Structure formats: structure tokens, C-alpha cells
Amino acid sequence: MAVLNEEQSMLRDAAKSWTQEKSPVTAFRKMRDSGVEIGYDAQAWNEMAEMGWAGVIIPEEYGGSAFGYLSIGLILEEMGRNLTASPLIASGVGAASALVLGGSDAQKSEWLPKIADGSVVGALAVDEGAHHAPEKVALAATKSGTGYSLSGAKSFVIEGLAANLLVVSARTSGTPGDKDGITLFLVPADAKGVSRKRLALADSRGAANITFDKVEVGADAVLGAVDKGWDVLEKTLDRVRAALAAEMLGAANQAFETTLDYLKVRVQFGQVIGSFQALQHRAAKMFTDLELARSAVEAALQAIDADSPDVPELVSLSKAKMGDVFHLVSNEMVQMHGGIGMTDAHDAGFYLKRARAAEAAFGSQSYHRDRYARINGY
Amino acid sequence: MADFGGGDPEAFRKEVREWVDANFPAELKGRPNPMMREERAKPSEAQEAWRKAVGAKGWGTPTWPSQYGGGGLGTAEARIIQQEFGRAGAYNPIGGMGVMMFGPTLLEYGTEDQKLEHIPPICRGDVQWCQGFSEPGAGSDLAALQTRAEDKGDHFLINGQKIWTSGAQYADWCFCLVRTDTSKKHEGISFVLFTMHQPGVEVRPIKLIAGSSPFCETFFTDVRADKKNLVGPLNGGWTIAKRLLQHERGGLSGAGGGGMGGRSLVDLAREYVGVDAQGRIADPDLRTRVVQHEIEGRSFQQTALRAMLESKGNSGPSAATSIMKNAGTSWMQLRHELTLEIMGHQGLGWEGDAFKPEELGAVRGWLGGKAFTIYGGSQEVQSNIISKRILGLPDLTQHN
Ligand SMILES: Cc1cc2nc3c(=O)[nH]c(=O)nc-3n(C[C@H](O)[C@H](O)[C@H](O)COP(=O)(O)OP(=O)(O)OC[C@H]3O[C@@H](n4cnc5c(N)ncnc54)[C@H](O)[C@@H]3O)c2cc1C
Ligand SMILES: Cc1cc2nc3c(=O)[nH]c(=O)nc-3n(C[C@H](O)[C@H](O)[C@H](O)COP(=O)(O)OP(=O)(O)OC[C@H]3O[C@@H](n4cnc5c(N)ncnc54)[C@H](O)[C@@H]3O)c2cc1C
Numbered sequence: 001m002a003v004l005n006e007e008q009s010m011l012r013d014a015a016k017s018w019t020q021e022k023s024p025v026t027a028f029r030k031m032r033d034s035g036v037e038i039g040y041d042a043q044a045w046n047e048m049a050e051m052g053w054a055g056v057i058i059p060e061e062y063g064g065s066a067f068g069y070l071s072i073g074l075i076l077e078e079m080g081r082n083l084t085a086s087p088l089i090a091s092g093v094g095a096a097s098a099l100v101l102g103g104s105d106a107q108k109s110e111w112l113p114k115i116a117d118g119s120v121v122g123a124l125a126v127d128e129g130a131h132h133a134p135e136k137v138a139l140a141a142t143k144s145g146t147g148y149s150l151s152g153a154k155s156f157v158i159e160g161l162a163a164n165l166l167v168v169s170a171r172t173s174g175t176p177g178d179k180d181g182i183t184l185f186l187v188p189a190d191a192k193g194v195s196r197k198r199l200a201l202a203d204s205r206g207a208a209n210i211t212f213d214k215v216e217v218g219a220d221a222v223l224g225a226v227d228k229g230w231d232v233l234e235k236t237l238d239r240v241r242a243a244l245a246a247e248m249l250g251a252a253n254q255a256f257e258t259t260l261d262y263l264k265v266r267v268q269f270g271q272v273i274g275s276f277q278a279l280q281h282r283a284a285k286m287f288t289d290l291e292l293a294r295s296a297v298e299a300a301l302q303a304i305d306a307d308s309p310d311v312p313e314l315v316s317l318s319k320a321k322m323g324d325v326f327h328l329v330s331n332e333m334v335q336m337h338g339g340i341g342m343t344d345a346h347d348a349g350f351y352l353k354r355a356r357a358a359e360a361a362f363g364s365q366s367y368h369r370d371r372y373a374r375i376n377g378y
Numbered sequence: 379m380a381d382f383g384g385g386d387p388e389a390f391r392k393e394v395r396e397w398v399d400a401n402f403p404a405e406l407k408g409r410p411n412p413m414m415r416e417e418r419a420k421p422s423e424a425q426e427a428w429r430k431a432v433g434a435k436g437w438g439t440p441t442w443p444s445q446y447g448g449g450g451l452g453t454a455e456a457r458i459i460q461q462e463f464g465r466a467g468a469y470n471p472i473g474g475m476g477v478m479m480f481g482p483t484l485l486e487y488g489t490e491d492q493k494l495e496h497i498p499p500i501c502r503g504d505v506q507w508c509q510g511f512s513e514p515g516a517g518s519d520l521a522a523l524q525t526r527a528e529d530k531g532d533h534f535l536i537n538g539q540k541i542w543t544s545g546a547q548y549a550d551w552c553f554c555l556v557r558t559d560t561s562k563k564h565e566g567i568s569f570v571l572f573t574m575h576q577p578g579v580e581v582r583p584i585k586l587i588a589g590s591s592p593f594c595e596t597f598f599t600d601v602r603a604d605k606k607n608l609v610g611p612l613n614g615g616w617t618i619a620k621r622l623l624q625h626e627r628g629g630l631s632g633a634g635g636g637g638m639g640g641r642s643l644v645d646l647a648r649e650y651v652g653v654d655a656q657g658r659i660a661d662p663d664l665r666t667r668v669v670q671h672e673i674e675g676r677s678f679q680q681t682a683l684r685a686m687l688e689s690k691g692n693s694g695p696s697a698a699t700s701i702m703k704n705a706g707t708s709w710m711q712l713r714h715e716l717t718l719e720i721m722g723h724q725g726l727g728w729e730g731d732a733f734k735p736e737e738l739g740a741v742r743g744w745l746g747g748k749a750f751t752i753y754g755g756s757q758e759v760q761s762n763i764i765s766k767r768i769l770g771l772p773d774l775t776q777h778n
Contacts (some may be wrong), residue, residue: 003687246743260769275772280765287764295680296673321677369669376672378644378659 002298004150008071014051015078022047023346025085031085031206034230036263038162040085048224051116055285057239058100064111064362069093069239070301073178073246080250081205083350085205088157093243094236098167102224102232104134123163125154125187125210126233126241127134132363134169134237135179135230139212141170147218148172149192150185153211157336160208167236168212172227179230184223191215203350203357238315241362242300245315246320250356252326254352255333256286262337277337286329292326293318313375320368323359330355363364390455394437395460401431402468411469418548424642429471433502438472442481447498475545476500476507480553483622487569487610491551496551496571510540510554510596511619511644518759520555521564521616525598527556534558534570534608536601546581546594549574553622554603559613569615572603586743589728626754640736643668645712646720664719671712678705704760708748714744 004012023044031041048054056072058064072093079086096115099108099122114120126134139152152169157166166187174181186196193215199207224232260283263274273279300318303311330352334341341348359365403424412418412425413677421429432438435449440456449456463470481500499505516523525538536556546552551573559566574581576600583591588591610618644659647668652660659665682702717740718725725740727733751757765771 001688002630002684121464260771263771272772275774276453277762277774280769280771281758281761282705283769284761284764287769288705291701292674292681292705295684296677298684299680317673317676320673366666369666369673372673373658373665373669376644377657378653378665378668 001294002070002302004074007067008074008120011056011067011071012074012078015053015075016160018047018051018080019082019084019167022153023079023082025083025350026249027345028085028204028350031099037198037206039159039204040087044088045121046118048086048088049116052091052116053088054096054118055116058096058112058116062108063116064096064112069242069304070298073297073301073334076243076247077250077253079251080247083251083347083354087159087206089243089247090124090163091115091120091122094124094158094240095163095165095167097239098124098171098223098232098236101235102184102229104220106220107223111186112120115165116166120164121159121162122165122167123159124132124158124236125160125166125168126237126302127156128152128154130155132321132361134233136176136183137171137182139168139170140183141172141183144216147216147221149187150215150217152210152284152297154289155209155235156199156361157208157210158207160210161196162206165189166194166210167223167228169229169233174227181227182229182233183226184229184233185217185221186223187212187215187217187221201357203352203353205357212262212296234312237362238311239304241319241368242297242304242315244358244362245297245318246301248355249294249357251354252293252322252329252352253290255326255329255348255355256283256290258331258347258351259329259336266338271317273336282332282336286325286332289328293322294322313372314374316363316368316375319363320365320372323365326355327359327365387454391458394459395465397435398462398466398468400730401428402466403428406469407467409469411471411473413469413471413473425471428468429503432471432506433777434729438470439477439481439501439504442485442497442501442746444465446485446493448502448572452691472501472709474506475509475515475553476505476673479622479625480507482625483618484609486621488617489607489712492571492609495717505550506545506548508546508549508552508596509542510546510552511542512542513539517565520619521567521644522523523555523557523567525556526560527558527568527570527603532605534603534605536570536598536603540596541597542584542593543581543596544593546574546596547591552596553609555615555619556603558615558750562613564616565613567615567619568594568612569609569618570603571607571609572601576601585737586746587748590742611652623755639670640739643671643716646717649681650720650722650724664716668716668749669708670714678702678709681705701764704764707757710750711747714740714747718744734740 027041027044031365050067053075055064056067056075057069059066076088079088087176088151092115096112099112099115105110111120115122128136128138139150139154141150147165150168152170154168166189168185168187169182170185171181189196194210196208199209201207222258223229243352263279263283264272266273271292289356294320300311300314303314333348334352337348340346363371405424406428411758412421418573436442436444436447437459438457440449440451441453444450477500481497484496485772488496500507511520513523513525525536525540527534527536534556536554538556551571553569553571555567556570557566569690578601580597580599581594583594585592586592609615647659647664651664654660659668721737721740724733727737727741730740732772765775
């Protein structure tokens with residue numbers, strides 16, 4: 001665990017006790033069983049917003065606390081442990097970062113205070129296929145009067161069903177695959193021509209496919225510069241990836257600890273199964289990997305807070321490493337629980353499903369390994 | 379120890395630089411450290427002069443107390459010495475097991491007389507030590523050792539066999555684990571010191587897969603260790619041995635995150651495998667494994683840094699330190715494997731001028747590196763320690 005300041009310790013303690021009390025895994029199970037379409041408990045989200053969590057990276061002048069990314073990472077880690085579902089990453093990190101990094105004063109004043117108090121939920125509408133590929137933007141924005149008309153489709157938009165505000169990447173010139181020619185737009189989700197289809201995913205979290213049919217927006221909907229949206233988009237995505245890695249770190253640690261507890265109580269062959277070396281050495285390997293992953297995740301968040309030039313490579317490093325480790329630990333959780341781990345009544349399946357969904361989101365291990373190599377010139 | 383005690387680091391740097399310029403023999407510039415060679419030749423006059431000069435300053439062991447011949451300096455000053463040696467193309471001629479493991483252990487557990495007798499020659503590089511721990515029947519289960527020490531009043535008489543004793547053929551002294559009570563296992567072991575230059579000591583070098591013979595079978599027949607050279611209490615040697623092994627492991631894992639020197643895998647791959655039109659390593663399968671290895675190395679370094687910061691902060695020493703040996707040694711071994719693979723057939727040369735020194739070094743390094751996960755507590759024994767001490771899982775083998 002990184003060395004924390006007083007603020008950060010308080011935030012982490014608050015997150016720990018709130019998630020354990022108000023949002024343990026049983027709450028996630030209840031949410032899933034209820035079939036609530038947005039994929040999270042709106043009441044719980046209100047409480048998080050009241051505690052100021054949605055504004056942790058938002059400047060104070062816009063209603064946030066500006067505690068930074070390591071701080072929000074601490075909250076997300078605790079949420080990850082308990083599989084707490086919420087739009088904190090999509091809105092409090094994704095939409096908020098895009099606005100902070102690229103928004104005009106007017107856009108920031110209009111949206112950031114509402115994101116900070118939780119009354120607006122933002123989401124990033126970026127990908128258009130089953131694999132993360134943020135430069136492959138085909139959704140077209142064409143000039144229309146003084147503004148633009150957007151047509152095309154976005155897929156697997158995280159919290160896309162709950163969102164009131166969509167940050168949409170659109171093509172204003174060039175062809176899919178070009179980083180140039182991408183423009184970001186702020187589009188209210190209830191704008192005419194926007195239609196959303198809920199996606200039921202294995203991890204039971206909120207996601208939607210969204211189509212844009214001649215959606216008219218004004219010139220003031222452009223976030224940042226026309227054709228030059230890539231820079232803000234990539235920086236925003238790196239913040240989301242680092243935050244997601246923090247959530248994954250918490251989830252993977254909890255998956256490991258739950259498994260370790262089971263190894264200490266389950267008796268077979270007259271002894272606890274944790275006395276079998278075949279399991280002990282796999283546990284030691286997981287522990288080692290979790291420590292390395294923690295270092296990588298914390299280093300990425302700290303680099304963002306320091307606005308360091310190596311943010312892109314440290315983020316890709318952390319998402320790749322964390323993805324590998326969560327993958328391993330979630331598989332072992334099921335395996336080491338034997339038959340009980342296969343049952344829906346046990347939590348192991350939740351962690352397994354969440355692992356794969358989080359691995360795929362905003363770039364899988366192979367995406368980030370490739371990106372890490374390219375950044376380093378090979 | 380306070381760094382600089384309020385003094386000026388730049389003044390100290392200047393002092394070191396001038397001293398190195400005045401004392402480091404030009405003919406040794408950029409030459410490898412003879413201490414690092416597995417098989418030692420008779421040192422040249424210049425090598426001897428450099429060793430004596432550094433030894434007299436105590437700068438080969440800069441952080442050890444000056445009353446025992448160390449430099450009496452802080453870690454920041456030690457770093458400056460290291461940097462200035464590096465700048466001048468000079469090596470630290472003071473090393474070996476005395477510096478790495480035995481000295482730090484004796485400073486902690488030795489009596490004043492023992493420290494005054496044994497530490498200064500280590501600091502001067504006058505005396506080389508070897509580690510008499512492992513036996514044919516006592517490897518990972520070190521406490522099963524059987525070499526006997528009989529009490530003869532003012533001395534012990536030692537009989538038995540050690541094995542895998544690194545550098546025994548060059549060593550002047552041995553720090554040795556012996557059995558002084560056969561009725562108990564761990565509580566019947568004592569830690570004694572004796573000179574290797576006495577009748578009854580026989581060393582037989584063993585050739586390794588890498589072709590050299592850096593270690594030996596060592597036989598003791600009526601070998602004598604004076605009572606004053608018993609370290610710690612009689613039958614209390616196990617605690618001291620465990621501490622010494624921690625120093626050994628620390629030294630091993632420290633090298634993990636990139637401390638291997640040499641060119642990066644990416645550089646090597648560019649040369650031996652080539653790149654595609656986009657500048658990527660041309661073999662995509664290899665490229666993936668190289669990236670994975672780079673990422674692993676970076677996260678290892680980040681963990682070492684985090685452990686250091688955490689031990690300074692209030693959170694106390696981190697559990698992270700205990701995993702470093704396994705993570706670091708696996709990483710180094712994989713680096714050797716990848717180096718070989720990248721060089722292809724050029725990386726398999728055994729000797730001869732068809733191969734560059736770097737290529738011949740790769741194959742020897744690869745073979746020698748297999749020992750990293752065996753000595754200092756094997757990979758499996760480390761995993762046992764993690765699962766027992768950190769994870770609290772039951773211990774079926776009892777002692778590790
Ligand atoms: C989908 C499914 C269908 C099944 N169908 C049937 C069926 O039709 N009929 C039937 O009788 N049973 C059935 N089973 C039960 C199945 O045989 C058991 O789940 C299996 O024997 C494992 O036992 P367990 O679940 O109690 O796990 P445990 O034995 O408690 O094992 C837990 C973990 O400990 C490990 N472990 C246990 N002992 C050791 C050891 N000595 N050394 C190292 N590791 C060890 C296991 O490998 C596992 O990873 C089914 C199970 C499933 C999941
Ligand atoms: C290059 C080199 C230099 C060395 N230098 C020295 C030296 O200077 N002085 C000295 O005293 N010794 C030295 N050693 C010896 C070293 O400490 C031992 O090799 C080591 O302790 C392992 O003992 P062993 O070789 O008897 O293997 P064993 O203990 O027989 O182990 C064989 C295999 O079994 C595994 N194993 C053993 N116990 C367990 C267990 N409980 N659980 C799971 N797996 C287990 C091991 O991990 C290993 O894979 C050196 C060794 C090497 C390779």
C-alpha cells in the first residue's frame with residue numbers, strides 16, 4: 001500500500017466501512033437478482049455522491065474536492081473488494097476527466113457540479129466493436145447549420161443505459177483508424193435520435209449499445225478542438241484504465257483472501273486443504289503477483305496525479321499486469337473451492353465474471369502489452 | 379547513520395573523485411572485477427595495489443563501522459563512492475562472502491573481540507571466507523546437517539563433509555555450521571569459524587554445467603576451531619544461520635529488476651531478430667514475451683521502490699520484501715532464456731572465435747543462472763516460507 005496522506009487515509013477508511021456495511025457482495029447479489037436494468041443500485045449511488053466520491057478528481061471551483069486519482073483509486077479498490085456496482089468510473093472518472101482536460105469554462109460550469117453531486121451520470125461512448133480500439137471511429141459528425149449532425153453506433157458503452165450525458169467520439173475527417181480527425185462531443189442522452197439498447201452481460205453491470213440517427217448538436221457541444229480530440233480522449237482513457245485497474249486490484253485481493261480463508265477451513269483427507277503443498281505454492285504465487293500488481297497500479301495513479309510524461313506507459317503496464325493477475329486469481333478462486341465454487345450461491349462466480357469483463361474493458365492485456373511496446377519503440 | 383552529518387555531498391564527491399584519480403591504476407580502467415570471476419588467477423600487481431588502497435580507506439565496505447576498518451559512512455556517501463568508481467571505470471575490489479553475508483552477521487552477533495579480529499581483514503580484502511553449510515544429506519533441510527564438533531576444552535574438533543562450498547579452494551577461512559548436540563535438531567547446531575589453512579581440510583573442486591568449477595566438496599578430518607571462534611551461544615547457531623541466509627537472499631533478489639547489466643532484450647532483439655516496417659520486433663510471438671518480461675521487470679522495480687518507501691513511512695516493513703527473492707530470481711532466469719532465444723544459434727556457442735564475447739557470456743550466464751532458484755533457499759522453499767509465515771497456511775514439513 002502506497003504511503004498515504006491524512007486525507008487519503010480518511011477516504012480509504014470511509015470507503016472501507018461504507019462498502020462493508022452498505023454495499024457488501026450480498027447487495028450486489030440482490031441488485032442482480034432484482035434485474036434492475038441500469039446495473040447498479042441508484043440509492044447506493046446517491047449515498048456515494050453525498051459522501052463526495054463522484055467529485056474526487058473534480059476541481060473545488062466546480063464542486064469537487066480535487067483529491068486526485070490515487071484517492072479515487074483507494075475508493076475504487078474498496079468497491080472492487082465488495083463488487084460494488086456504480087457509475088463512479090464512467091462518470092466520476094471518465095466524463096469528469098474528459099471535461100476537466102478538454103472542456104471550456106462554460107462546459108465545465110454546466111456539467112462538472114452536477115457530475116460531482118451525482119445528479120448527472122456521464123459515460124464515455126467510444127468503442128464501436130467487441131474489442132477496445134478507440135481510434136477506429138466511424139460514427140460521423142457532419143456540419144449541419146451552425147452545429148453538427150451525428151450518425152453511427154457505439155457499442156458496449158459502460159453505464160450507457162443510466163447515463164444522462166454521453167461523451168461521444170466522432171469522426172469529422174479522415175478514416176477509421178486515424179487518430180487525426182476525431183472530435184469529442186457532449187451529447188445529452190435524451191437528445192432526439194439517440195436510442196439505447198440494454199446489454200445483459202455476464203458480470204451483471206450496466207452497459208448499452210447506443211445508436212445515433214442524425215442527432216443534432218450545437219457547435220458548443222464540441223469538447224476541445226475539432227479534429228483534434230485524440231489527445232483528450234487518450235488522456236481520459238488512461239485515467240479510466242488506471243481507475244479500473246484499482247477496482248480490479250481490490251476485487252482480486254478479495255478473491256484471493258476469500259480463497260485463502262477457505263483453504264484454512266475446508267477439510268479433506270483428514271486435514272485442511274491449505275496444508276497441501278500443491279495449493280500452497282499456487283497461493284504463494286498469487287500473493288507475489290498481487291504485490292507486483294499493486295505496485296504497478298499505484299504507480300500509474302501517482303503518475304497521473306504528478307502529471308508525469310510516462311502516464312501512458314505506466315497505465316498500460318498496470319492494466320496489463322493487473323489483468324493477468326485478476327485472471328489468474330479469479331480462475332484459482334473457482335478451482336480451489338471445488339464444487340461449491342461452481343454454484344451460483346457462492347461469490348466465486350461473481351469475481352470470475354467481473355474479472356473477464358474488467359479485463360476486456362478499455363483494453364485487454366494484449367492491447368496494453370502492444371501499446372506498452374509501441375510507446376517504448378518496439 | 380546520518381548521511382553527511384550536515385556535511386556537503388558535493389565536497390565529499392570531489393574528495394572521492396580526486397582520491398580515485400590519484401589511486402586507481404590506469405591499466406585496470408574498464409576491466410572486469412577479478413572478484414566476479416568464477417575461477418581466480420593470481421592477481422596482478424596493479425590489482426593488488428588497488429585492493430590495498432581501497433581496503434585501507436574502508437571504502438570497499440563504506441557503511442561498516444570505522445572502528446572495525448569500515449568506512450563509517452552513510453548510504454548517501456556510499457552511493458557517491460559507487461558512482462565515482464563507476465565514472466572512473468573502477469571496480470570495488472573488496473567483496474566475496476565475507477562482505478555479502480558473514481561480515482554483516484558477525485557485526486550483529488559477534489563479540490567485540492571477534493569483530494576486532496575478523497572484520498578488519500574483510501574490509502581490507504586480505505581474507506576470503508567460504509560458507510560451510512550444505513552437506514550431501516542436508517540441502518534445503520539444512521538443519522539435518524551431521525558434521526560433528528567435539529568439545530576439547532579450549533577448542534572443538536571437527537569431522538564431517540560439506541558440499542557445494544563456493545570458493546572453498548580460494549578461501550582462507552570458513553564460517554561453518556556444526557552439530558554440537560545430536561539429541562536435538564535445530565537446537566543442536568553451532569556456528570563456528572576456522573582457518574582453511576590447516577591439516578585435515580581437503581577441498582575437491584566440482585565442475586558445473588557452465589564449465590567452470592566455482593565450488594567444492596569439502597572434507598574435514600580432525601579440523602580445529604578455537605573456542606573463541608564460536609559465534610553466539612553453544613547450540614545457538616541456527617538463529618545466526620537464518621539471519622545470514624536473509625543477507626544471502628537480500629543480495630540475490632536485489633539484482634532482480636534490471637541489475638544484470640548488459641544490453642536490453644529489446645536492443646538484442648532488434649539486432650538478432652530484426653524489426654518490421656513499423657519498427658516492431660519482427661517475430662510477434664517473441665515480441666509478446668519480451669514485452670511481458672519488461673512489464674514484469676518494471677513491476678518488480680516498482681515493488682522494490684514501494685517496499686523502500688513503506689519501510690520509511692509509518693506503515694512498517696512491508697510484506698512485499700519477502701516475495702522479492704522468488705520474483706527477482708525467476709525474472710533473471712527468464713531474461714537469460716530470452717537472451718539465448720533471441721541470439722539463436724549464435725547464443726549457443728561454447729568457445730571459439732565464431733562467437734562474440736557477449737554471445738559466449740550469454741550461454742554461460744544462462745547455465746550459471748539456473749542456480750539462482752536453488753541456493754539461498756530454493757524457489758520451493760521460499761514458497762513454503764511465504765505460505766506459512768505470510769499466508770498462515772499450515773506447515774506440514776515443520777521447519778523452514
Ligand atoms: C458441475 C458438477 C457436477 C458434478 N456431478 C457429480 C455427480 O454427478 N456425482 C457426484 O457424486 N459428484 C458430482 N460432482 C462433485 C465432484 O465430484 C466434486 O466437486 C469433486 O470431487 C471435488 O470435491 P469438492 O467439491 O468437495 O472439492 P474439495 O475436495 O473440497 O476440493 C477443493 C480444492 O482442494 C483441492 N484438493 C483437495 N484435495 C487435495 C489434495 N489432496 N491435494 C491437493 N489439492 C487438493 C481440490 O483440487 C480443489 O481445488 C459434481 C461437481 C460439479 C462441479
Ligand atoms: C552454484 C551454487 C553455489 C552454492 N554455494 C554454496 C555455498 O557456498 N555454501 C553452502 O553451504 N551451500 C552452497 N550451495 C548449496 C545450496 O544452498 C543448496 O544447493 C540448496 O540449499 C539446495 O539443497 P540441495 O542442493 O541439497 O537440494 P535439495 O534440498 O535436495 O532439493 C532438491 C529439490 O527439492 C526441492 N525441495 C526440497 N525441500 C522441499 C520442500 N520442503 N518442499 C518442496 N520442495 C522441496 C528443492 O526446491 C529442489 O527443487 C550452493 C548451490 C549452488 C547451486
